[in-house]
Amino acid sequence: MHRSVPTQNSSLVPKSIKLQFHLSAVMTGLALNCSINKKSLFDRKHYFYADLPAGYQITQQRVPIAVNGSLSYSLCIDNKMSQMVTKTVRIKQIQLEQDSGKSLHDDTRSQTLVDLNRAGVGLMEVVMEPDMCCGEEAAAAVRELQLILQTLGSSQAVMAEGQLRVDANVSVHHPGEPYGVRTEVKNINSMRFLAKAIDYEIQRQIEELENGGTILNETRAFDSKLGCTVPMRDKEGQQDYRFMPEPNLPPLILYDAKSLPANMNHQQVINIDWIHERLPDLPSVKRKKLVEQYGILPEHSFTLLNEDGLAEFFESVVKQTQMKPKKVIGWILKDLLSYLKQHSLTVKESPVSSFLLADLLNLLEKKEISSTAAKQVLAELWKGEGKTPLEIVKEQKLELLQDQKELEQICQAVIDGHENEVMAIKAGNPKVLNKLIGLVQKKTQGRSNPVLVKQLLEKKLSG
Numbered sequence: 004m005h006r007s008v009p010t011q012n013s014s015l016v017p018k019s020i021k022l023q024f025h026l027s028a029v030m031t032g033l034a035l036n037c038s039i040n041k042k043s044l045f046d047r048k049h050y051f052y053a054d055l056p057a058g059y060q061i062t063q064q065r066v067p068i069a070v071n072g073s074l075s076y077s078l079c080i081d082n083k084m085s086q087m088v089t090k091t092v093r094i095k096q097i098q099l100e101q102d103s104g105k106s107l108h109d110d111t112r113s114q115t116l117v118d119l120n121r122a123g124v125g126l127m128e129v130v131m132e133p134d135m136c137c138g139e140e141a142a143a144a145v146r147e148l149q150l151i152l153q154t155l156g157s158s159q160a161v162m163a164e165g166q167l168r169v170d171a172n173v174s175v176h177h178p179g180e181p182y183g184v185r186t187e188v189k190n191i192n193s194m195r196f197l198a199k200a201i202d203y204e205i206q207r208q209i210e211e212l213e214n215g216g217t218i219l220n221e222t223r224a225f226d227s228k229l230g231c232t233v234p235m236r237d238k239e240g241q242q243d244y245r246f247m248p249e250p251n252l253p254p255l256i257l258y259d260a261k262s263l264p265a266n267m268n269h270q271q272v273i274n275i276d277w278i279h280e281r282l283p284d285l286p287s288v289k290r291k292k293l294v295e296q297y298g299i300l301p302e303h304s305f306t307l308l309n310e311d312g313l314a315e316f317f318e319s320v321v322k323q324t325q326m327k328p329k330k331v332i333g334w335i336l337k338d339l340l341s342y343l344k345q346h347s348l349t350v351k352e353s354p355v356s357s358f359l360l361a362d363l364l365n366l367l368e369k370k371e372i373s374s375t376a377a378k379q380v381l382a383e384l385w386k387g388e389g390k391t392p393l394e395i396v397k398e399q400k401l402e403l404l405q406d407q408k409e410l411e412q413i414c415q416a417v418i419d420g421h422e423n424e425v426m427a428i429k430a431g432n433p434k435v436l437n438k439l440i441g442l443v444q445k446k447t448q449g450r451s452n453p454v455l456v457k458q459l460l461e462k463k464l465s466g
Contacts, residue, residue, distance in 0.1 A: 032069030
């Protein structure tokens with residue numbers, strides 16, 4: 004399986020940009036536990052296709068920049084975030100090469116157009132070994148890779164914008180037998196489509212073989228509208244790419260602390276050890292720290308990191324509020340995140356800042372408002388009218404009811420008006436008490452403290 008990450012580079016660019024390109028590749032290799040080759044070579048891969056007018060592609064077929072790595076990723080069991088298993092896929096190599104153009108097929112007019120804007124642009128390709136057995140595993144691995152790339156700054160890795168593309172090689176075989184003939188599903192641009200494409204292709208190949216057919220070594224594309232893969236071009240007879248050393252590019256030389264010459268300008272070379280020492284915390288480390296520092300559940304740490312900027316938002320709220328992190332996480336994941344998804348907004352686009360949410364949670368923690376009222380305030384904050392939580396509380400008179408005698412009278416009125424529920428509670432069904440608490444909350448318009456209401460009801464019912 005391949006991961007293509009376009010970066011800003013071509014064969015004719017300033018040296019500083021080339022250095023950054025190679026630096027990104029080394030960082031990615033180190034983050035994926037690869038061995039970095041201090042000398043890597045460039046090759047020409049000859050093939051004649053409309054998406055590369057030059058008739059060849061510059062790549063690293065013989066000695067790539069990084070080899071023999073691994074990527075660990077987590078997978079939900081039966082779609083339950085609370086049950087997760089960690090798996091590992093081996094990284095065969097990371098290579099630098101040129102991107103090709105983009106073919107645009109117009110079936111209506113029976114013609115193909117080619118967009119050559121990205122042809123020749125440098126990209127980094129991560130090649131994985133066949134260690135995954137379903138679309139869900141592949142999507143989870145790619146999602147982890149995407150987070151790593153974003154953390155390193157190697158790429159923004161937005162699949163919808165073509166910054167991260169996947170070529171999935173799929174084959175089926177019986178246990179203990181050699182791998183079957185593989186097909187390659189090209190240029191998949193979303194995690195969801197990746198999982199669907201692989202699962203469909205696995206099932207298609209199984210059915211083909213069971214019906215006595217054969218699998219062709221071909222390139223296919225995933226049709227998201229039909230939910231299936233379709234043939235693009237047959238690979239038979241195209242295996243001889245006539246690789247040759249690239250005559251216009253010298254070997255790429257990297258250094259470590261031992262091999263770096265004393266008189267070398269450190270700003271014009273890449274020092275592998277220097278990069279390794281300065282790698283940021285990777286997603287797996289960040290998740291572990293979130294769990295240990297704030298006492299949240301492991302599955303919550305995954306959600307925080309999977310949404311761009313959400314972990315930083317959470318930590319900012321925790322620093323500004325008196326509420327415990329375990330309670331804050333509920334408001335972040337259940338309330339704020341649901342608002343964001345409902346309105347198709349990113350964390351950075353949220354009209355409710357970390358300061359405003361912390362301010363609201365402080366009112367709740369000080370018992371100045373109820374949780375019901377807090378949700379009402381959050382809904383008002385979402386309108387983005389520039390009001391503070393306290394201003395909204397005062398305007399809508401959402402302060403917690405402080406007069407206990409008045410609250411006792413309301414509780415008594417609820418008890419008197421619901422004899423059946425009272426009888427059920429006295430008969431040994433305490434769950435019915437929640438209904439009475441809800442009725443008191445309704446009468447007070449969410450201004451009563453549920454804990455105090457429960458105590459008052461229990462006292463009156465036991466008398």
